[in-house]
Amino acid sequence: MNVPTTLLGLLESEPSHGYELKREYDELFGAHGRALSFGQLYGTLARLERDGQISVYGAEPGDGPERKRYAITASGVTQVETWLAEPEKPEPMLQATLFVKVVLALLSDRPAADYLDVQRDAHLDRMRELTVMRKAGPLSRSLLADYGLFHLEADLRWIDITTARLDQLRNEIAR
Amino acid sequence: MNILTADELTKSFGSTAALQGATMSLERGEILAVMGPSGSGKSTLLHCLAGIFTPDSGEVWFAGRRLDTLSDTERTVVRRKAFGFVFQFGQLVPELTVADNIALPLLLDRISRKAAYAAAASWLPRLELDGLGARRTGELSGGQAQRVALARALVAQPKVLFADEPTGSLDTLTGELVMDLLVGSAREEGTTVVLVTHDARVAAYADREVTVRDGQVVDRSGVKVEVSR
Numbered sequence: 001m002n003v004p005t006t007l008l009g010l011l012e013s014e015p016s017h018g019y020e021l022k023r024e025y026d027e028l029f030g031a032h033g034r035a036l037s038f039g040q041l042y043g044t045l046a047r048l049e050r051d052g053q054i055s056v057y058g059a060e061p062g063d064g065p066e067r068k069r070y071a072i073t074a075s076g077v078t079q080v081e082t083w084l085a086e087p088e089k090p091e092p093m094l095q096a097t098l099f100v101k102v103v104l105a106l107l108s109d110r111p112a113a114d115y116l117d118v119q120r121d122a123h124l125d126r127m128r129e130l131t132v133m134r135k136a137g138p139l140s141r142s143l144l145a146d147y148g149l150f151h152l153e154a155d156l157r158w159i160d161i162t163t164a165r166l167d168q169l170r171n172e173i174a175r
Numbered sequence: 176m177n178i179l180t181a182d183e184l185t186k187s188f189g190s191t192a193a194l195q196g197a198t199m200s201l202e203r204g205e206i207l208a209v210m211g212p213s214g215s216g217k218s219t220l221l222h223c224l225a226g227i228f229t230p231d232s233g234e235v236w237f238a239g240r241r242l243d244t245l246s247d248t249e250r251t252v253v254r255r256k257a258f259g260f261v262f263q264f265g266q267l268v269p270e271l272t273v274a275d276n277i278a279l280p281l282l283l284d285r286i287s288r289k290a291a292y293a294a295a296a297s298w299l300p301r302l303e304l305d306g307l308g309a310r311r312t313g314e315l316s317g318g319q320a321q322r323v324a325l326a327r328a329l330v331a332q333p334k335v336l337f338a339d340e341p342t343g344s345l346d347t348l349t350g351e352l353v354m355d356l357l358v359g360s361a362r363e364e365g366t367t368v369v370l371v372t373h374d375a376r377v378a379a380y381a382d383r384e385v386t387v388r389d390g391q392v393v394d395r396s397g398v399k400v401e402v403s404r
């Protein structure tokens with residue numbers, strides 16, 4: 001799970017306060033990864049601000065301390081763009097990351113189906129390598145290749161079914 | 176060099192458009208997986224490439240010759256002499272023996288009985304069917320039957336082997352043996368293979384894959400394929 005880029009992705013559609021950002025993060029991804037602690041949230045936001053990927057949009061005085069409003073910068077948008085478009089290294093248990101990418105792509109009207117196609121190709125390339133490895137043996141190595149193949153196959157099934165349901169998901173998460 | 180090309184194929188069944196401008200090509204000796212969800216048009220594409228269906232529009236070219244405009248009789252000859260087929264089910268004659276089934280394409284092609292049965296016998300050990308030549312195919316296991324079907328498809332040394340879900344009815348281990356033998360034999364013979372499958376593990380045996388989506392072939396970047404002949 002790439003928390004900094006996920007936060008950038010959430011900030012891209014509209015500027016937000018830290019608290020709202022956490023609520024949104026937990027609601028969308030809390031069940032699939034881990035809920036975000038405030039420490040992690042504000043630490044990450046501080047680093048993103050230092051690196052020029054977000055800026056403080058305005059501070060609103062309230063009853064308590066001033067609430068900072070964060071906005072994504074052009075450099076932040078580039079980071080989101082790059083992360084979404086780049087396939088993850090095919091390996092077991094990718095679903096949480098792939099799910100986040102799909103949701104963020106839909107929220108920002110980016111071509112989620114294209115990203116999934118690119119990921120699908122990366123998976124198939126890896127499966128071809130493992131198939132050659134499985135055939136070359138010995139059995140201990142073949143079984144290891146089989147382990148990878150079955151996990152990648154499960155990922156691919158998820159990718160296929162998600163591709164078929166993108167419109168439905170887009171409607172469900174529309175803000 | 177391309178051996179088989181489909182250019183802008185369309186094919187409808189009643190009001191259902193199975194192919195809507197499908198374009199693809201295969202190089203000689205290549206093993207290509209055609210993937211896609213059920214109903215995407217991948218089997219229709221295979222049937223058009225193999226000259227079993229005639230497309231409503233578009234062109235199919237095989238070894239420099241246009242296939243879709245040939246007469247039924249001419250296409251039947253091309254299919255019998257140049258193409259081999261393996262399907263998921265029901266392709267063997269259950270009352271005949273393994274050797275009879277494998278020799279059948281050669282006998283239909285008027286090869287002598289002696290030569291046909293000698294060729295059939297030579298395929299038994301290659302596909303791990305030793306000792307089963309006299310067995311009726313109705314008595315075989317699913318994996319054995321698929322290997323007999325593969326031998327029958329390859330015995331006449333086709334230029335192109337069309338395989339439609341060849342492991343669809345088999346368990347994982349048996350399916351892997353069939354795929355190992357299919358790919359191994361095709362490589363030895365230099366046979367081009369069109370492998371239709373929805374199974375990524377099977378597709379991973381191929382040199383490359385294309386996906387059929389909504390009756391069109393999309394390449395690795397998700398873009399509709401354009402080819403020149």
